[in-house]
Amino acid sequence: MSEPSTSGGNTCQEDDLSFMASYVKQDVTDALKVCANTLESLKICEGTPSDVITNNKVILLGKTMAEACIDVMKDFDFYEDYHLFLPEEEVSSDKSEEPIICDSSPEEEDTSNTCSFSTLASSQPESDYEPESKKQKIMDYIPLKTKIKIVNMVRGHPKWSLKTIHERGGRAFKSRSQLTRWCQEIERGGGNKEKYEMINKWTLDRFRKARTEKKPVTTRMLREWASQAAVQFENFQFVESVTWVTKWKLIFKIRQRKVTRYIKSRNALDIPTILSEAEKFQKRIAKQIVKFQKDFVINTGQTGCEYRADVRRILSNKGEKTTEVFLGDFNKLTHSYTAQYAITASGKVLPKIFLCMQEPKGTFGPRVSATIKNTSEIYGNIHVTASKSGKLTKAHFCEFVDHIIKPYCNREEFLLILDSWGGETDTAHFNSVFTDNEGNCTSMVEIIPPHCTPYCQPCDVYFFRQVKNFIKKIQNSVEVLQSNCSRARRF
Structure with a gap:
């Protein structure tokens, strides 16, 4: 390889290139090519070199880069066996020398065999080797595992020089005076950084276990778990x-989330089994869907809706101590009704929606019945009934089948996907209602396995969330509230 040069002359003298005896010049040429390719990939340089270079800035830059390359080649050492030798991996030539692993466990602590290396440092002769700062920058933080490996390596090979220890992978080891301090840190379980990491890991393990079991976790619980972990040191x-717990949540990406579903049955905690059953159901239902038209593959489900959506946050003046909002009748915030929708595989919603309102006696009075009848005639897409709790019973579901499903399907063959709720699983009513001209049943009912609804039912997976968001936007519309009119009348 030619000497580093530019149009400005040689960068260094011949007597400074004695280190080149340890290099193959072709290897240096190839290394420069790899360097150029790396810079091009980083978009630091591009194009081909100019034939004549007259720019003084470029000449100075080239000289500086050449000098840096020479410094790198002077200090660069490559070892194919660049790793740490653990005591159990190395067979010592002197059988009397057995490596000792420092253990902080009080039960196994032996005072006669402490890891104090003051005598070892004084008894072993030091060579004239001094580590050069340019070879490798020592890390400010050395992991506890690395310290243990280096301590074991030095203990297992007390005759190794500092240079040999560096060649074997112990570059973080500066001098033998470190051994005493490292051994004390190992006995204590590490330095402050290791202790913080153990506290973080302990807290994270407790958090993951609690969430796996679907238990509620609060910020106060995180701080208590961290305090319990710190007691052992x-x-x-x-x-x-608060600063610690805030940073902890940022590191492990923990956020406050709104609870979307409450679990009452302990069987619902067996998530792997539930997911396995859900996957089996999805595979089975996929084979059945292809036998029907998409307009007649129907899924139906119930969802609870408040009469008036609660408003938690609004825009107001900065700094005010009390923020008040007028919502009218508070009963609309504490009471709810049940809506049952039916959607098809083709993306359609069945023409009518089934609503079950809450009434103390379970039925509407004459005045309310007249209002509901008038409203149903105006809009034509709702069927309204009532119960004491505002929830559906088996009789209400049969009413839903007669007034919503039957007018839509008529005598067409259809597939109906239902929950595992007991009020819907009785197929006798379907066999009597849905028949063709020859008396054959035209309905096929598939029941979603228990606890698999959040994973298998299209209504729960996607549709109901969109419906509730739409309802909330309408109810929180200032224009609708002030004008006291119906948004549907304007469409």
């Missing part, structure tokens, strides 16, 4: 402050 000052 003596003379370690740890404060489970």
